[in-house]
Amino acid sequence: MKKLIAFFALTLFSIKSFAEYGFNLTPGVTSISRDIYDLHMVIFWVCVVIAVVVFGVMFYSIYAHRKTKNPVAANFHENTKVELIWTLVPVLILIVMAIPATKLLIALEDTQSAELNIKITGHQWKWQYDYPKEGISFISNLAKSSKDSVSADKEKTSNTLYNTKTTAKGVENYLLEVDNPLVIPVDTSIRFLITSNDVIHSWWVPAFGVKQDANPGFINDAWAKIDEVGRYRGQCTELCGVDHAFMPVVVDVVSKEEYAKWVQSKKAEKSAVEASANQVWTKDDLMQRGKTKYEANCAACHKKDGSGLAGIFPAMIGSKIANGSAEEHIQIVLHGKTTMPAFKVLNDVDIAAIITYERNAFGNNGSVVQPSEVKAAR
Amino acid sequence: MTTDVIAEDHNHHHGPEKGIMRWIKTTNHKDIGTLYLWFAFIMLLVGGAFAMVIRLELLQPGIQLVNPDFFNQMTTMHGLIMVFGAVMPAFVGLANWLIPIMIGAPDMALPRMNNWSFWILPFAGAILLSTFFMEGGAPAFGWTFYAPLSTTFAPDSTDFFIFAIHLLGFSSIMGAINIIATVINMRAPDMKFMDMPLFVWTWFITSFLLIGAMPILAGAVTMMLTDRNFGTAFFDASGGGDPVMFQHIFWFFGHPEVYIMALPAFGIISHILPTFSRKPLFGYSSMVYAVVAIAFLSYIVWAHHMFLTGMPVAGGLYFMYATMLIAVPTGVKVFNWVATMWKGTMTFETPMLWAISFVILFTIGGLTGVMMAMTPLDVQYHDTYFIVAHFHYVLVTGSVWAIMASVYYWLPKWTGNMYNEKLANIHFWLAVVSVNVLFFPMHFLGLAGMPRRIPDYSLQFADFNMISSIGGFAFGLTFILFLYIVIDCIKNNNKATSRVWEGAKGLEWTIASPAPYHSFESPPSKEEIIKESQHFHEK
Numbered sequence: 001m002k003k004l005i006a007f008f009a010l011t012l013f014s015i016k017s018f019a020e021y022g023f024n025l026t027p028g029v030t031s032i033s034r035d036i037y038d039l040h041m042v043i044f045w046v047c048v049v050i051a052v053v054v055f056g057v058m059f060y061s062i063y064a065h066r067k068t069k070n071p072v073a074a075n076f077h078e079n080t081k082v083e084l085i086w087t088l089v090p091v092l093i094l095i096v097m098a099i100p101a102t103k104l105l106i107a108l109e110d111t112q113s114a115e116l117n118i119k120i121t122g123h124q125w126k127w128q129y130d131y132p133k134e135g136i137s138f139i140s141n142l143a144k145s146s147k148d149s150v151s152a153d154k155e156k157t158s159n160t161l162y163n164t165k166t167t168a169k170g171v172e173n174y175l176l177e178v179d180n181p182l183v184i185p186v187d188t189s190i191r192f193l194i195t196s197n198d199v200i201h202s203w204w205v206p207a208f209g210v211k212q213d214a215n216p217g218f219i220n221d222a223w224a225k226i227d228e229v230g231r232y233r234g235q236c237t238e239l240c241g242v243d244h245a246f247m248p249v250v251v252d253v254v255s256k257e258e259y260a261k262w263v264q265s266k267k268a269e270k271s272a273v274e275a276s277a278n279q280v281w282t283k284d285d286l287m288q289r290g291k292t293k294y295e296a297n298c299a300a301c302h303k304k305d306g307s308g309l310a311g312i313f314p315a316m317i318g319s320k321i322a323n324g325s326a327e328e329h330i331q332i333v334l335h336g337k338t339t340m341p342a343f344k345v346l347n348d349v350d351i352a353a354i355i356t357y358e359r360n361a362f363g364n365n366g367s368v369v370q371p372s373e374v375k376a377a378r
Numbered sequence: 379m380t381t382d383v384i385a386e387d388h389n390h391h392h393g394p395e396k397g398i399m400r401w402i403k404t405t406n407h408k409d410i411g412t413l414y415l416w417f418a419f420i421m422l423l424v425g426g427a428f429a430m431v432i433r434l435e436l437l438q439p440g441i442q443l444v445n446p447d448f449f450n451q452m453t454t455m456h457g458l459i460m461v462f463g464a465v466m467p468a469f470v471g472l473a474n475w476l477i478p479i480m481i482g483a484p485d486m487a488l489p490r491m492n493n494w495s496f497w498i499l500p501f502a503g504a505i506l507l508s509t510f511f512m513e514g515g516a517p518a519f520g521w522t523f524y525a526p527l528s529t530t531f532a533p534d535s536t537d538f539f540i541f542a543i544h545l546l547g548f549s550s551i552m553g554a555i556n557i558i559a560t561v562i563n564m565r566a567p568d569m570k571f572m573d574m575p576l577f578v579w580t581w582f583i584t585s586f587l588l589i590g591a592m593p594i595l596a597g598a599v600t601m602m603l604t605d606r607n608f609g610t611a612f613f614d615a616s617g618g619g620d621p622v623m624f625q626h627i628f629w630f631f632g633h634p635e636v637y638i639m640a641l642p643a644f645g646i647i648s649h650i651l652p653t654f655s656r657k658p659l660f661g662y663s664s665m666v667y668a669v670v671a672i673a674f675l676s677y678i679v680w681a682h683h684m685f686l687t688g689m690p691v692a693g694g695l696y697f698m699y700a701t702m703l704i705a706v707p708t709g710v711k712v713f714n715w716v717a718t719m720w721k722g723t724m725t726f727e728t729p730m731l732w733a734i735s736f737v738i739l740f741t742i743g744g745l746t747g748v749m750m751a752m753t754p755l756d757v758q759y760h761d762t763y764f765i766v767a768h769f770h771y772v773l774v775t776g777s778v779w780a781i782m783a784s785v786y787y788w789l790p791k792w793t794g795n796m797y798n799e800k801l802a803n804i805h806f807w808l809a810v811v812s813v814n815v816l817f818f819p820m821h822f823l824g825l826a827g828m829p830r831r832i833p834d835y836s837l838q839f840a841d842f843n844m845i846s847s848i849g850g851f852a853f854g855l856t857f858i859l860f861l862y863i864v865i866d867c868i869k870n871n872n873k874a875t876s877r878v879w880e881g882a883k884g885l886e887w888t889i890a891s892p893a894p895y896h897s898f899e900s901p902p903s904k905e906e907i908i909k910e911s912q913h914f915h916e917k
Contacts, residue, residue, distance in 0.1 A: 022826030022838050025758050040755050047745040055738060058716050062734070065655075066724045074721035077658040077913065086713040087706060094702045097752070102695060104754040109691045124531075150441060150834065174439065175836045199527040200621060202686060202761060206827045211757050213687045215622055216526060217615020220688035237761040237829040239520045241527060242447045245832035312514060312533070339531055 026206050029228045029253075033209030035104050043097060050093075108209070111223040114191030118184065122194075122201030122214035122236070123341050125243035125300055129182050130345075136266045137345050141296045142246045143177035150175075150246060151304060176233040179296060181250040185259035189225045197341050202238035205249055213238055226253045243300050270347070277348040277371035283356065286368060290357025293350045297343065298358075306362035317362045326367050329355055330377045348374040393895050402497070405489035407474045408893060412792075413496050414471025415785075419861075421463030421503060426854055428456040433816075433850035436843050441834050449833035450518035451510070457521025458539075461639070462546045463503055465773065468781045469642040470495075470553045473581045475792065477557060479886040479893060480575050482566030482902040487559035495552035502545035509535035520831060522632070525613035525624040529605045536606065540599045547592040554588035557581055566885075568904035572663065573911045575884055579666050580645030583673045584638050590677065591634040598627040622687045629680035637676040639773060641669055643740075643780030644711055647733050649884065650787050651715050652912065654730035655722025656881035661714040662913040668707035668714075675704050685756045694753040701751035705744070712741055727879070728802040732783035735810050736776065743771030746821070761831075764824025770817045782809075782860070789867055790874035794892030797867035805863060809856045815849025885910050 027037040064070065119130040123139075130137045141147075149171050184190055194203050196214035204211040208224040226232075234249040254262065295304055302308050306316030316322055321329050333351055336342035343351060348371040355374070359366025394400045394409065404410060431452050435443045444452070474492065478485055486492050509516040514533030517523065528536060561582045565574070574582075601624075604610040611617020613624045644665075652659045659665065682701045685694060715737050724730070746768040750759045759765060790796050819842040824830075828839045835843065874891040888910065889897045908914055 023822050025825050026827070036754055036758055039752070040749070040758070043749050043752065043755065047749065051741065051745060054712065054716060054741065058719065058734075058737065061716065061719045061721075062724065065720065065722050066726075067656075070721065070723055073655065073657040073723040075657065076660070076721075078661050078664075079717075082717070083661055083664055083710070083714075087710055090706050090709045094705060094748075097748075098699060098702060101698060101752040101754055105694050105698070106691060108754050108757065109694070173836065175834060199531055200524055204829070206758060209757060211686055211760060215615075215688065218620070218622070218688060234827070235829050235832075239450070239524070239527065239831045241531060242450065242518075244450075245446065245829075245834050310513070 028207040028209050029226050029230070029232070030208050030210075030224045031227075032104075032108050032224070033207060035107070036209045039100055039104060042100075046093065046097065111191045111221045113189050114223060115188050116184070116190045117193060118182070118190060119193045119195070120182075120203050120214065122196040122198075122203065122240070122247075124198050124241050125236075125247040126297070127178075127182075127203070127236075127247065127249060128197075128345055129180075131263075134263050134267070135270070136263065138180050138266075139297065139345060140178045140180045140182065140250070142175070142248060143173075143179055144296075145171045146173075146175050146177055146246070147295075151299075173233070175246065176235070176248045176250070178248055178250045181231070181252045183252045183254060183259065183262050184226070185256045186226055186229050186253050188256070190223060192222045192224070193219050194222065195219045198339065199240045200238050201236050201240045201247070203234070203249060204237045205232050205234035205251055207232045207234075208251075211237060229253050229255060246300075273347045273349050277352075277375055280370060280372075281349070281352070283360070283368050286353045286356040287360060289349070290353035290355075291361070293346070293354050294357050294361075297346070298354065301340075306358075306364075316358055316364065319358075319364065322358045322362075322364045323366050326355070326359070326369050326373065327377070329359065329366070330369065330374055334374070334377060344378065348372075348378075403493070405485070405493050406895065407478050407486045407489070407492065408792075408895065410486075410492050410496050411471045411473075411475030414467050414474060414499075417496070417499055417503075418464050418468035418471060418781075421459050421467065423857065424507070425456050425459035425464055426857060428452045428459065429850065430854050432456060433847040435833055436835070437847040438844065439835055439837055439840050444833070446833045447515060447518055450520070450831070451516040453831050454517050454520050454523075455506070455510075458506065458517075459503075460773075461521065461635070462543075463499075463506075465639050465777050465781070466550065467499060469581075469584075469639070469777075470550075472577075472642065472646070472781070472784055472788075473553075473557055476788065476886060477560055477578055477581060478564065479889060479897055480578050480884055481561065481564065481569055482885050482898045482907065483560060483564035484896065484898050485564075486556050487564050488556045491552050492556055495549045495556065498545050498549040502542045502549065505538050505545070506542040509533075509538050512538070522625075522628060523602075524628070525602065525605070525621050529602055529613055532606070537603065540603050543599045544596055547596045550588050550592050554585035554592075557585045558589075561585075566898070566901040566907060568901070569907050572666070572913075573907055575645075575912050576648040576659070576662070576665055576669075577642065577645035580641040580648075580669050583669050584641045587634045587638050587641070587673055587676065591631045591638065594627060595631040595635075598624065598631065601627070622684070625684050625687060626681065629683045630677075632683065633680040634673075634676045636772075637672060639777045641673065643736070643777050644669060646780040646784045646787075647715060647736055648718075648912070650729050650733040650783055651718045651737075652883070653787075653879050653881045654727060654733075655719045655724050657718060657722040658914065659714070659912045660717035660720075661710070664710055665714055668710045671707040672704060675700065675707070679704065682751060682753075682756075685753050686760050698751060698753040702748065705748050705751075708744055712737060712744075723881075725880075727786075728797075728799060728806055729783045729787035731803070731806045731810075732779055732786065735806075736779040736783060739771055739775030739779065739810075739814075743768055743776060746771065759824065761829055762824035763820045763828045763830055766830050767817050767820035767824060770820070774817070775813055785864070787879075788886070789864065790878045791886060791891050791893055793868050794874055794890075795867050795870050796872045796874050796878075797863055798870070801859070801863050801866075805856055805859045808859070809853060812849050812852035812856060816846055816853050817849075819843075819846045819849075883910050883912065883914070 025037050025040055027034050117132055119132060121128040127140045129140060194212045194214045196216040198216060201214040202211060203214055210222045210224050212220050212222040230253055232251045236244060236247045301313040302316050308315035333355055334344045351374045352369045352371040355369040401413060435449055512535040514535060517536055517539045519528040519532055561578060601612040605612050611619040613619050613621050648659055648665060679697060679701045681697045750756050786802060823839055823842045828835055876891050877887045885902055
């Protein structure tokens with residue numbers, strides 16, 4: 001018996017140490033996420049107690065009422081009093097559980113006292129963040145380190161049936177790193193306005209207790225007030241197509257001063273780009289910039305080598321559009337076409353660079369497109 | 379002249395036709411039941427093979443075996459095949475075999491329609507599987523096929539998928555009509571509704587769920603079809619539609635569907651526990667009322683699958699309360715089962731082992747269900763592996779467990795031979811251990827933040843995924859052993875008695891083993907019905 005107790009004590013202790021390995025929900029860094037965690041733990045223990053009682057009775061019965069121990073079966077088959085008790089007691093337990101859940105849901109849905117609005121738009125397979133008041137807007141893609149590892153894997157899977165070499169292991173924060181994280185200030189009540197440009201996505205950051213579907217054509221909202229500076233990670237949680245696993249969410253929560261500085265630098269960056277959009281760029285500069293921007297924004301569908309996917313994503317190689325009129329090409333990139341999303345969120349220089357790259361890489365032979373042309377076409 | 383022919387035919391008690399035509403032309407409920415069960419088993423192996431691909435890909439982080447698009451095809455088809463190809467046909471097969479011999483009827487009420495509703499299935503299944511060979515591949519939008527991923531953004535093969543779903547729906551609706559007609563009209567004249575065994579009761583109620591739910595699914599896929607091909611915009615916001623409306627329609631089918639796969643399982647367990655406890659079922663009438671209550675509630679809780687679609691607070695609260703209510707009748711059933719075992723004289727033959735583990739594992743799935751019914755908690759659980767763990771506990775260790783239990787329980791009645799008890803025991807223990815190694819770690823994965831339906835994951839999820847995969851491969855292998863045991867049972871010559879189990883009650887045990895090709899040509903007597911009913915007890 002002593003041994004048994006020691007065993008259970010050890011198991012309990014080890015569960016505690018396991019917590020770091022991700023056994024359970026994160027308590028998170030907002031009042032809502034902590035309330036969710038607390039309620040989750042309460043309900044969990046209620047369920048454990050119910051399970052222990054029910055299974056305890058059952059196992060006792062299995063032990064004591066087996067044929068060898070209890071050769072003559074009883075014959076009862078109903079008992080109104082007992083049946084009434086085990087109907088009403090669960091009702092009471094459920095009512096007790098529903099009260100805190102109701103309170104928490106009402107708090108969770110109350111987005112009225114927001115100090116900062118951020119619009120989040122899901123695209124196949126990246127997130128776009130807009131700060132409407134500050135005029136900042138950018139796209140957040142899976143980081144290059146993860147992307148390279150995945151695409152190397154993908155190439156291998158199309159050639160060989162199975163290979164055991166896993167490239168993921170060398171990559172830091174594999175699949176949970178982005179090029180441009182969302183930046184928000186600490187201790188500020190933030191309202192997220194969430195929508196989608198194509199299919200349904202879902203924006204989730206476990207540490208904030210925020211998960212909300214992004215529906216095309218509709219805007220949902222959620223809120224968070226984060227207590228601790230830090231970098232928080234999450235993922236898209238609604239199946240949204242081929243690269244559903246490859247559109248993580250990364251949020252940098254910074255001090256209010258740092259946030260103000262970041263806003264300033266973003267604004268400065270924006271005006272610098274706007275200024276350079278009026279200059280004439282050389283083909284080499286456009287091609288160089290275009291390559292990185294293409295690989296970040298376009299390669300998920302049209303592929304790094306421009307081969308596309310037969311029947312779904314058109315190839316860049318020998319494309320009629322990339323080798324034809326620049327005007328049509330610009331229109332498609334800016335405003336989209338059927339399942340191709342609009343890319344007007346990118347600045348003129350980036351779009352010009354991407355288009356120039358698409359028209360001159362992959363053996364294509366199209367014209368050079370200047371940022372001023374893109375600006376004029378908007 | 380014609381009366382003479384009919385009269386002659388009536389007196390001519392022929393056995394089954396010879397050869398393959400027996401199976402194609404059969405209108406015999408036992409033959410059709412057998413067809414359904416074999417079809418379900420083959421589909422289980424196909425859907426299981428897809429699951430093996432999924433678990434192989436998830437064995438390690440990184441992409442090793444299949445590309446993400448094919449992975450999505452695998453998760454989609456695994457779900458569709460298991461739900462529509464394996465679990466539902468298996469229960470219909472059991473209904474065909476058992477309902478007539480449980481209510482003292484000579485056959486199903488509509489035998490030709492019965493033949494048709496089975497023979498639709500292989501064609502529907504073939505159409506569904508043929509999409510793998512089409513350009514753009516099979517459907518890859520998940521078994522819940524949310525628009526617009528399944529409309530604007532789906533491969534061309536989706537139209538074939540829609541046709542297959544329509545056919546499967548026809549088959550299910552016809553099966554349900556047949557069961558309702560049989561239960562109402564073909565019961566032995568002296569059998570009252572409250573004399574019916576619980577498997578019959580649960581299937582009777584399930585049939586109404588099928589008739590209510592399947593047309594709604596047909597409506598959803600038809601709207602998809604017109605959205606895709608005829609320029610409508612039911613689910614497209616840019617045309618005035620709403621993608622969330624798709625989810626409402628889908629889950630208005632989908633939630634009753636959950637109970638379509640659970641209620642017959644409850645019925646089966648309510649047969650096996652009393653038999654091996656040698657004691658009448660506890661609370662027969664409250665069991666019936668509980669099933670009716672669950673069936674009713676199943677229609678008014680659908681949006682608990684949609685808490686994060688942007689539901690207003692009032693909606694979130696209503697669907698939370700309504701969903702939590704389901705715990706009450708479900709709890710009544712579990713308590714009744716435990717009370718049935720209490721002070722019984724238990725032995726632990728294989729069907730009993732499956733039934734007991736059903737009660738435990740299904741209850742675990744039910745308890746996590748209560749957790750995720752709470753709207754604010756669902757924010758963290760939704761679309762993670764916690765959900766995957768939950769519905770596999772209720773569907774695999776629930777529905778599939780009940781099917782396994784019933785196969786072992788009634789196999790001697792079907793084949794006339796006893797199965798190999800020792801091998802069956804080994805099968806059970808391998809399955810019950812491996813299934814928990816497979817699904818239990820998924821709770822941890824989900825809580826730690828792993829989304830469902832992803833072919834690749836970040837490194838903190840690696841350990842549990844590997845454990846889960848290993849459990850999955852072991853669980854997959856147990857079905858090979860199961861196949862061997864069933865074939866051995868058909869072929870061995872270890873004759874079973876007509877009662878088979880010492881404590882078994884029910885009209886099906888009053889006929890010979892194997893059950894003769896035609897049974898209950900004259901109805902059982904009133905005394906016999908009462909004596910074999912589940913509420914009968916010696917004074």
